[in-house]
Amino acid sequence: MTSTDEGEPVVAGEAATTEVQQRVAELTARLEEARLAYYDRDESIMSDAEYDRLERELRALEEAHPQLRRPDSPTRTVGGVVGASFAPVEHLQRMLSLDNAFTAEEMAEWDARVRRELGEQSFSYLTELKIDGLAVALVYEDGELVRAATRGDGRVGEDITANVRTLASVPQRLATDDPPALVEVRGEVFYPVAEFELLNEAQAAAGKPPYANPRNTAAGSLRQKDPAVTASRKLAMYVHGIGARQGVTVRSQSEIYALLAGWGLPTSPHTEVLSDLDAVNRYIKRWGEHRHDVEHEIDGVVVKVDEFAAQGQLGSTSRAPRWAIAFKYPPEEVTTKLLHIDVNVGRTGRVTPYAVMEPVTVAGSTVELATLHNAFEVKRKDVRIGDTVVLRKAGDVIPEVLGPVLALRTDDVREFVMPTECPSCGSPVGPVREGDKDWRCPNAQHCPAQLRERVFALAGRGAFDIEALGWEASIALVDPEHGRPADATEPRQTPVLTSEAGLFDLTVDDLADVRVWRRRKRGGVEQPPALEPFFYTAGNAKNPPAPRATTVTLLEELEKAKSQPLWRVLVALSIRHVGPTAARALAQAFGSVEAIRAASTDELAGTDGVGRIIAESVQEWFTVDWHREIVERWAAAGVRMADEVDTATEKTLEGLTLVVTGSLEGFTRDEIKEAILSRGGKASGSVSKKTDYVVVGENAGSKEAKARELGRPVLTEEQFVVLLEQGPAGLG
Structure with a gap:
C-alpha cells in the first residue's frame, strides 16, 4: 500500500494484506487516543485537520476491505467515554455526529444524493455556522431544566447540570405559559472570543501560561467539579435542535429554531433557510471571508435539510444523519514538529525568536516559520526544540505557535537559549532597560x-x-x-x-x-x-x-x-511605536515633518491617539544625526514632507469615535478610515460606552450586538454617508 500526498491510501485489489491490517490498526489506535484526549481530558494531541485526514484514510481502507471494519470503529461511533468525575447519563435520544465535506465537489455530491433520494419532493436547506464548542443536551420537564449532559459517546454522557445552571444564557425555566411535558434541547457551549482574549490577558498579567484555545477552555470550564469555577468563566450557549420531545409539534428545523427562541433559549443569529446549493455555497463563501467577525470560534458551516418529512425519508447511518453535512473550512490550528528556533532582527533592532517547523498546511497555505515573540514568551509557553506544537494562522495574521502538546513531549527535547550576539552584525544584544522582555541589537545604523x-x-x-x-x-x-x-x-x-x-x-x-x-x-x-x-x-x-x-x-x-501623504512618510521613517494610527494623528495635528520635529513632548503627547510614550519616541528619533539625514535627503529628492491644507473637507466628525463593522458597498477598509479621519473623527476597532456611532455593513458580527447591548447608535451605510456629509445634525 502507498499513499498520495494528501494521505489518501492507494489500494490495489480487495485482499487485505498484512500491511493494510497493520495500517488499519494503527489508524484506529491513533484516532481513539485523540478522541480520549479531546473528549475526556480536554486536550488536543492532534489538530482537527490531522484527525479528519486520518479518519478519511481509515474510512477509505474500510470501504476497500469491509472485513476489517470493526463495529466500534472511529468511523462508525461518536465522541468519547464517560469519565469518573461525573455521573453517567443516558440520553433520551441518541446524539449523532456529522459527516464532513471539505470541497465544493463533495458538497455537490452530497446535494446530488439528497435530491436523487427525495425525487420530486420539495425541500429547503437550513444553514448555520458550525460552532467550535462542546455539545450539550438540556432536558426540560414541564418547562423546568432538570438535567444537562455532555454528548459522551452519543448514548451516554456526563451529568453537568449544576455547572450548566451557572450559565447566564441558559434559562432555568422556559418562557412560556404552556410548556411541553418533555423536551431534550441540543446545543453548543462555547467561550466567546472577546471573553477568551480577556481571560488570557488576565493569565498573562498573573504570569501564567495562556489557555490554548476557546474550545478546550470551554470544555474544561464546563467540567469543573466546583460549579463556582464554571460560574467565574464567561461561557455562553447556542441551541440548534431538539431530540426527544412530548407535546411538541413542528414540521421543520427552522420552526424548531423559532420555537426555541420563543421559549427564551439562546439561538444563533446567523442561521438562514436557503433554496438550493448555489445559495448554500454563497453562504459558505461569505462566512469563510468573515469567520473572524463572529462572536465565537467556527470551523465550518452546517447544512441541514429543513423539512422533517424529508429528513425522515433520508434517515441516518450508525453515526450521522444523512440529511445533514458539515462543510469544514481550511483549519486555522494544526500540529507540527518544532525543528529549531532561530532569531530574526527587526527594523527597530528587536531580536525575535521564531520557530522553524516541519511544513504544514494551515488556513489554506503551507507554513514552516512562525513567530515566538520573545525569549520570555518561549519560556512562558514552555516551547522546546523537538516538541509537537500547536500552530495557528487566522486569515492573513502572522502564524503563531500557541504552545506544545505536552502529552506528546519526548525526553530528547531541548530548551531554547537566547543568543547574546546579533546574528547579522555581531553586536552584543540584550534588553535596553532593566525588566524589558524584548532584546535589541543597538547597531541600528549599520546592522x-x-x-x-x-x-x-x-x-x-x-x-x-x-x-x-x-x-x-x-x-x-x-x-x-x-x-x-x-x-x-x-x-x-x-x-x-x-x-x-x-x-x-x-x-x-x-x-x-x-x-x-x-x-x-x-x-x-x-x-x-x-x-x-x-x-x-x-x-x-x-x-x-x-x-x-x-x-x-x-x-x-x-x-x-514621493507624493504620498505625510502620514505614510512618518510610518516609513521607522520611528519606534509610530504605526499608521499614530502617524495619521500626528500628520493631522501638525501638518509637516518640521512642525512635528519642533513640537514639545507635551504638545506631541496631547495629540489624540499619541500619548507620552510615542511622543518621547518621536523626539528621541529626531536627536539622531543619521535619522535627520534621511529626512533631509528624502526632501531633497522630492518626497513630500508636508500635507496640503485641506480646506474643502469639513470636520463633520470632530470629536466623534466611530466603529465600522462588516462590509460596506461603497467603501474599502482604507477608504472608510480615511473618510473618518479626514473629517476629524476617530476610527476605532472596538465598541465601548465611549463609542459615538457603530456603522453596520453586511455580515456585521458581534460588534453590532455589542453596540445594541450598550445602547450605542447603530447606522446603516446610507446613514454613514449622511453623517460624513452633514455631521450628527444630518441624522435628525
Whole structure:
C-alpha cells in the first residue's frame, strides 16, 4: 500500500494484506487516543485537520476491505467515554455526529444524493455556522431544566447540570405559559472570543501560561467539579435542535429554531433557510471571508435539510444523519514538529525568536516559520526544540505557535537559549532597560538585518506602498551577500544602499551590477548557491544585459511614492511605536515633518491617539544625526514632507469615535478610515460606552450586538454617508 500526498491510501485489489491490517490498526489506535484526549481530558494531541485526514484514510481502507471494519470503529461511533468525575447519563435520544465535506465537489455530491433520494419532493436547506464548542443536551420537564449532559459517546454522557445552571444564557425555566411535558434541547457551549482574549490577558498579567484555545477552555470550564469555577468563566450557549420531545409539534428545523427562541433559549443569529446549493455555497463563501467577525470560534458551516418529512425519508447511518453535512473550512490550528528556533532582527533592532517547523498546511497555505515573540514568551509557553506544537494562522495574521502538546513531549527535547550576539552584525544584544522582555541589537545604523527590514517595511502597504520593492529586492539593495556560502571566493559586493536615505536617489545605472546568491535545481537536484544578476537580465552575445520589467516598475513606483501623504512618510521613517494610527494623528495635528520635529513632548503627547510614550519616541528619533539625514535627503529628492491644507473637507466628525463593522458597498477598509479621519473623527476597532456611532455593513458580527447591548447608535451605510456629509445634525 502507498499513499498520495494528501494521505489518501492507494489500494490495489480487495485482499487485505498484512500491511493494510497493520495500517488499519494503527489508524484506529491513533484516532481513539485523540478522541480520549479531546473528549475526556480536554486536550488536543492532534489538530482537527490531522484527525479528519486520518479518519478519511481509515474510512477509505474500510470501504476497500469491509472485513476489517470493526463495529466500534472511529468511523462508525461518536465522541468519547464517560469519565469518573461525573455521573453517567443516558440520553433520551441518541446524539449523532456529522459527516464532513471539505470541497465544493463533495458538497455537490452530497446535494446530488439528497435530491436523487427525495425525487420530486420539495425541500429547503437550513444553514448555520458550525460552532467550535462542546455539545450539550438540556432536558426540560414541564418547562423546568432538570438535567444537562455532555454528548459522551452519543448514548451516554456526563451529568453537568449544576455547572450548566451557572450559565447566564441558559434559562432555568422556559418562557412560556404552556410548556411541553418533555423536551431534550441540543446545543453548543462555547467561550466567546472577546471573553477568551480577556481571560488570557488576565493569565498573562498573573504570569501564567495562556489557555490554548476557546474550545478546550470551554470544555474544561464546563467540567469543573466546583460549579463556582464554571460560574467565574464567561461561557455562553447556542441551541440548534431538539431530540426527544412530548407535546411538541413542528414540521421543520427552522420552526424548531423559532420555537426555541420563543421559549427564551439562546439561538444563533446567523442561521438562514436557503433554496438550493448555489445559495448554500454563497453562504459558505461569505462566512469563510468573515469567520473572524463572529462572536465565537467556527470551523465550518452546517447544512441541514429543513423539512422533517424529508429528513425522515433520508434517515441516518450508525453515526450521522444523512440529511445533514458539515462543510469544514481550511483549519486555522494544526500540529507540527518544532525543528529549531532561530532569531530574526527587526527594523527597530528587536531580536525575535521564531520557530522553524516541519511544513504544514494551515488556513489554506503551507507554513514552516512562525513567530515566538520573545525569549520570555518561549519560556512562558514552555516551547522546546523537538516538541509537537500547536500552530495557528487566522486569515492573513502572522502564524503563531500557541504552545506544545505536552502529552506528546519526548525526553530528547531541548530548551531554547537566547543568543547574546546579533546574528547579522555581531553586536552584543540584550534588553535596553532593566525588566524589558524584548532584546535589541543597538547597531541600528549599520546592522544589515535592521536596514533590510526597514527598507522592506517602508515599501509596505501601510507606508509608501511600493509593490515592486519586496523582500528579495530589499535584500538585493542593502545586503546582496545574504546567503553567501562560507567557501565562496568571489569578491564581496558593496551594497547599493547603506542607508534608506539614498532610496529616492537610485537610478537604473546604480542597479546594473547588483548580484545575489541563489540556489537553483537542475534535474531535480539542488545546486550550490551561485551569484546571479537581480535587477538586470544576464545578457548574452545577441542581447546585452538590460533592466528587468520589475526594475523599471520599481523606479516608476519610487517616483510616485514621493507624493504620498505625510502620514505614510512618518510610518516609513521607522520611528519606534509610530504605526499608521499614530502617524495619521500626528500628520493631522501638525501638518509637516518640521512642525512635528519642533513640537514639545507635551504638545506631541496631547495629540489624540499619541500619548507620552510615542511622543518621547518621536523626539528621541529626531536627536539622531543619521535619522535627520534621511529626512533631509528624502526632501531633497522630492518626497513630500508636508500635507496640503485641506480646506474643502469639513470636520463633520470632530470629536466623534466611530466603529465600522462588516462590509460596506461603497467603501474599502482604507477608504472608510480615511473618510473618518479626514473629517476629524476617530476610527476605532472596538465598541465601548465611549463609542459615538457603530456603522453596520453586511455580515456585521458581534460588534453590532455589542453596540445594541450598550445602547450605542447603530447606522446603516446610507446613514454613514449622511453623517460624513452633514455631521450628527444630518441624522435628525
